[in-house]
Amino acid sequence: MGQYGWSLPVAASSYAGSIDFGLGLIHAAMLGIFVLWGAFFIYLLVKYRARPGVAAQREEHGSGSKGELKSLIPDIVIMTFEIALIVFYAIPVWSKIKANVPDVKDPVRVEVIGEQFGWSIHYAGPDGKLGPRKIDLVHFSNPIGLDRSDPASADDVVMGNEMRLPVNKTVLIDLMSKDVIHSFFIPEFRIKQDAVPGLKIPMWITPTKTGKFEITCAQLCGFAHSLMRGDVHVQTQEEFDAWYKSRLATIPAAAAASNPSEDF
């Protein structure tokens, strides 16, 4: 609970810092603009209140007049600020976070599948290959329809509403949905992405802090939308590996497949 408060939650991913930088910068600028305008506004309201014997002053008119040009100053200031934000901040950071997936060696590979009202997390396992899924295998006991007979599925683990990740290691996620649009949101990682049925959307995270964080759904998905949540546990690599092994051991097919005598 310590990570939540009245303002932004703790920053726990590699790019959370750069998003927070933008939020801080823009809000400082907004506050500055509002205070300056507000002060000028109140000054005008007081100075130019109607007083007996004082008539209103008409300004010089016509385009290109001094008054006309002066009123462009706020626009020029704001425009310059916005251009700087776009060129030096928004486009480069956006291309790093969303437009590209980093090319890392040995990432954790995961599929996240949303449904009414929960998240399934499907790990590719040490072989780095996600086992194939088939719609006719979908069943209460196999919500994502994973085909266990395929060798790629042998070391795969599927979790419901619980995600575990090793700290400081990049996770590549394919985001999908079985039914309606959901949105995968982890406030501490500053990541949000809609999960759209029919699309496979790539995203990535590098968690930088260990601890327990919250996965929620940020897109209205039905009557129990607010209950669609899960936890992310960020652990050390050793803890993660031990946990993964213990999960694998609970799956009979996977246990058999990890037997060295069998070839895959």
Place this chain on the structure above:
Amino acid sequence: MSHDEHGHHKLTFWEKYIFSVDHKVIGLQYLITSFVFLLVGFGLMMLMRWQLAFPGTPIPFFGNLFPADLAPNGVMSGEFYNALGAMHGTIMVFLGVVPLAVGAYGNYVLPLQIGAPDMAFPRMNMMSYWLYLPGGALMLSSFLMPGGAAQSGWTSYPPLSIINPGQTLWLLSMVILITSSLLGAINFLVTTINMRAPGMSLWRMPVFCWAQFVTAVLLLLAFPPLEAASVLQLMDRVFHTSFYMPKDLVILGKAYAGSGGGQPLLWQHLFWFLAHPEVYVLVLPPMGIVAEIIANNTRKPLHGYKTMVFSMVAIGVMSFLVWAHHMFISGMSPALGNFFLVTTMIISVPSVAILTCLIFSLKGASIRYNVPMLFALAFLPLFGIGGLTGLPLGLTVTDIYLHDTYYVIGHFHFVVVTGSIIALMGGTYHWFPKWFGRKMNDTLGLIHFWGSTASMVGIFLPMLFMGLAGASRRLYDPTAQLHNLPVQGWNVVSTISAYLLALFQLPFIYNFFNSLFNGEKTPENPWQATTLEWACPSPPPHGNFAKTPRVYRGPYEYSVPGRKTDFWMQTDPS
């Protein structure tokens, strides 16, 4: 019984007040109806706000009036909450603010301000209203259908909207409402182009007329795609086509029967292609009202009249190029995000220009602080907050975090409520003497003004804080998610402020109806204004002007040196 007298047809009660073709009666019909819809939409929201502040507790007083499937034991269900949410948004936008801004103010004031005897197509005007009212009634009646009203948000994203109950009536009603708006838009355009009085050149039109003109263009071009999109969604629902439904859907453990092959994002593109220009439909006419009130009460010409008009036109054009900034994280190509980021920043330029002009108009003024002027002045900083908070949402990177949080709700309510609705309320105080020949009470007006603005800020400012803490919108029970717990107190503040806002509308409602009969009687031009609506009797008779007015000058000739009075009417030949 009707009979002809000197070629004049004496109107029956029905012809005069119900199926009227007079733009003024239709304007007032729109005014009353849209204010009622605003109240209904507000009422739905007050129920939701109870659930948000005190989740899981029975709704006081009203809880047991609802059927058990909507609110078992008086506690609102998730389905009912979602239905209230979808209907609140739909009613406020399509049945409240737009009909008030365009149908009421546009209808009544625009023909007067350009010196026309009526709208170009009076019968079509009547038809607009008589599509709007049944369309609205149909929308409300969906609460009575099995399964309740639409519950997929006012944005109605498929596939959720296809599988949820209530949506069919929503879509049918939208098709009717859009048709009504399209008829109105054509009427406004033709009226503005063809019906201006002699001497009323385009550059002599008041800013309000320009705002209505640009708005009509937006409605005409933006609504047809949504009408088509709604028909497609209706097909998906009723005839199980798959315009928006992809293949291999598994819904609550069962394979979806439709053929699949559709694309859910298509709806979002079509919807926002309408809904972003729609934001400017909500905002431009109120800006026009603010400009009229400010010019009148500063007793000087507006600063940068042409700059404001060009900015409105620029907003109109640009508003068709920004729609996908609602979709940065929707799953569309991230490369597109950069394009819409740039167009979004461009559209902020004319918006800032308009606000700048309005503020600079105060310089050198002799400000009369009457009730309409207070509303117009409050518009400036509060709408300013709405504009500024759009910045981190329009920026792709910061939108990753803020998208779909309460920050978005706070932002657009600052724009539409403390912006548009504040201006529209001010417009009522400003034009009431024209409509009824009487003035609204000032003391009640002041109570209404200060109470409303303060409680509006009390509702929406906490939403910005909740959004920054990561609280998502559209959550039936915000306390179900851990990260919302520390900011739950803001929900209580927001809810109490909403109930106060309701309380402060009572003086307004009483004032409106009481002033109809007991208000202080006013002359033709009580505000000493310059524009044409003040050059005819209050209320104007059928046909408006005794003889066609002639226009000699621009709209805001106040405080011209060497003249006896500080206002020089557009129709004054001297």
